[in-house]
Amino acid sequence: MIIHNKKEFVYLNIPKTGTQSLDQIFTGIGGKWVRVQNISPGAQSHYRHIPQHAKEYKKIISVRNPYTRMLSMYNFELGRDSVNALGKTFKEYCEWALDLTYNADIHTEDDNIYRYFPCWKYAEPNGWDYVIKTESISNDINNIPFLSDSVKNIPHNNKSQGLTWEQAKTTEIIHIINKWAGKDFELFGYNKL
Numbered sequence: 001m002i003i004h005n006k007k008e009f010v011y012l013n014i015p016k017t018g019t020q021s022l023d024q025i026f027t028g029i030g031g032k033w034v035r036v037q038n039i040s041p042g043a044q045s046h047y048r049h050i051p052q053h054a055k056e057y058k059k060i061i062s063v064r065n066p067y068t069r070m071l072s073m074y075n076f077e078l079g080r081d082s083v084n085a086l087g088k089t090f091k092e093y094c095e096w097a098l099d100l101t102y103n104a105d106i107h108t109e110d111d112n113i114y115r116y117f118p119c120w121k122y123a124e125p126n127g128w129d130y131v132i133k134t135e136s137i138s139n140d141i142n143n144i145p146f147l148s149d150s151v152k153n154i155p156h157n158n159k160s161q162g163l164t165w166e167q168a169k170t171t172e173i174i175h176i177i178n179k180w181a182g183k184d185f186e187l188f189g190y191n192k193l
Helices: 019-028 064-081 090-101 120-125 134-142 171-181 184-188
Strands: 002-004 009-012 059-064 130-133
Touching: 002 019, 019 134, 059 120, 059 134, 064 090, 064 120, 064 171, 090 171, 120 184, 134 171, 171 184
Parallel strands: 009 059, 059 130
Antiparallel strands: 002 009
């Protein structure tokens, strides 16, 4: 999470939604990381519990098409030899993520669960005022009144390697991701296959 006290906004950086590029943008204009104890270093950037002084700030979230987000999570974890993905097919990983998150408490403080939530479920406890889609970062930033004059260059960081969606998609995988993603389609305007 990044907070900009002067511009009074909080960026809730949902994993695998272009966060490394957006993190660079928001810290580049003066935003500061929220750092907390007892959270793993890798989870620090995706911490989602807003400090009291910033609860009334405008909230920005980043989102991504649920199909390519799930695939990006899988490819990312494979590349890091994560036990969550190693030895699993993409279908098995999708089933694992669904089982982990589907009935999980939306307010859980366990980052080993909420970082796998679909975007809506990750952001719901705090709400949001502005949405930046991975697929339209420049346009979406320019539509945020207090950012449009501040951001000039949009970097593209951390492009995942591995399977492509065209290689990975099957009817079964689409069904699993549709169930996992839930409201992501309607809330953020993604087409459900």
